Amino acid sequence: MTRTAIAAPVIGFAALFATAGPAMAAEGSAMADLTPIEGQPVEGASGQGMVEINGTSLSFTLAAQGLLAGDAAPHAAHIHFGADARHECPGAGDNNAAALDGETNEGDHLTTTEGGPAYGEIVVSLTKSGDTSPASGLAVDRFGTGDDINYSRGDVTVTEDVAQAILNGQAVVVVHGVDYDGDGAYSAGDRGMSDLDPTLPGEATDPAICGVLTASQMTDMPAGGVSTGGGSTTGTENAGLIGLGALAVAGGGAAVLIARRRTSTES
Ligand SMILES: [Cu+2]
Structure with missing residues (x-):
């Protein structure tokens, strides 16, 4: 597996994460x-x-x-x-x-x-x-x-x-x-x-x-934003990346995501 092959889905996830923004309102x-x-x-x-x-x-x-x-x-x-x-x-x-x-x-x-x-x-x-x-x-x-x-x-x-x-x-x-x-x-x-x-x-x-x-209820989580991968041909990749993303977020993530995005841009 080449670096490019890894980078592509990471960009995909970054984009996915970005589009989750409005859902976090x-x-x-x-x-x-x-x-x-x-x-x-x-x-x-x-x-x-x-x-x-x-x-x-x-x-x-x-x-x-x-x-x-x-x-x-x-x-x-x-x-x-x-x-x-x-x-x-x-x-x-x-x-x-x-x-x-x-x-x-x-x-x-x-x-x-x-x-x-x-x-x-x-x-x-x-x-x-x-x-x-x-x-x-x-x-x-x-x-x-x-x-x-x-x-x-x-x-x-x-x-x-x-x-x-x-x-x-x-x-x-x-x-x-x-x-x-x-x-x-x-x-x-x-x-x-x-x-x-x-x-x-x-x-x-x-x-x-x-x-x-x-x-009265927890409705400000970005859950809706990250669960939209189903139906696409990259569903399996997304599932894995969502797990990765969840870890990144849990680990105080924004910096991690930016670091990944930089890496993928360079490669
Ligand atoms: Cu008052």
């Missing part, structure tokens, strides 16, 4: 059970976030029950993610920032900023209409309102990183709005105005319920 669904953030007075509130990812296209359904009621009580909701975040909901230990301007009893209020190390920045604003970028994070006229929220939409575009983070279980759904003083409305109270938007009470922007998005 993020695809799948994820779900988050939303529960009260530790220390926030939203006992009895609950919710669910469901997300479907197809490449960089995202659709979602958001449901939340038991938060502050009424049409005048919008509940901002987002997918949060930070590469350096803990990929989880905040705990009592995150309630550690100094009192904000206008805030007294700061230990009683966990702010959106204090939750940042746990869940990261806003990456998707789960609005009912219009823009879904982080810029709409506090677009309070486009979120659900009251104590029984349930809506869906399917025209959200996300980055590849965010799509992958969601399927990797690193993204967190957070619904905001906490009536700390129980007066039935968003008011300044002892929380003061929001650190995120001084025109809104802090009660309107602090996080209430939260849950980590967990993928």
Whole structure:
């Protein structure tokens, strides 16, 4: 067997591997059970976030029950993610920032900023209409309102990183709005105005319920891409090469593949 004879199928495999690229695009669904953030007075509130990812296209359904009621009580909701975040909901230990301007009893209020190390920045604003970028994070006229929220939409575009983070279980759904003083409305109270938007009470922007998005199925493997050899006259060769490729991938492969491709180009 000459080197050329070996090289040809290796090129074939390299091409096969390359065409598997699109099949590796993020695809799948994820779900988050939303529960009260530790220390926030939203006992009895609950919710669910469901997300479907197809490449960089995202659709979602958001449901939340038991938060502050009424049409005048919008509940901002987002997918949060930070590469350096803990990929989880905040705990009592995150309630550690100094009192904000206008805030007294700061230990009683966990702010959106204090939750940042746990869940990261806003990456998707789960609005009912219009823009879904982080810029709409506090677009309070486009979120659900009251104590029984349930809506869906399917025209959200996300980055590849965010799509992958969601399927990797690193993204967190957070619904905001906490009536700390129980007066039935968003008011300044002892929380003061929001650190995120001084025109809104802090009660309107602090996080209430939260849950980590967990993928419901593994659909981001390139399995579909490498199993298409059947039917061709080179089926047997492909079968062997797929085994080889699997080893290369397992062994941290991209470099190995490039090395092989170089070798075959030279010969
Ligand atoms: Cu948020």
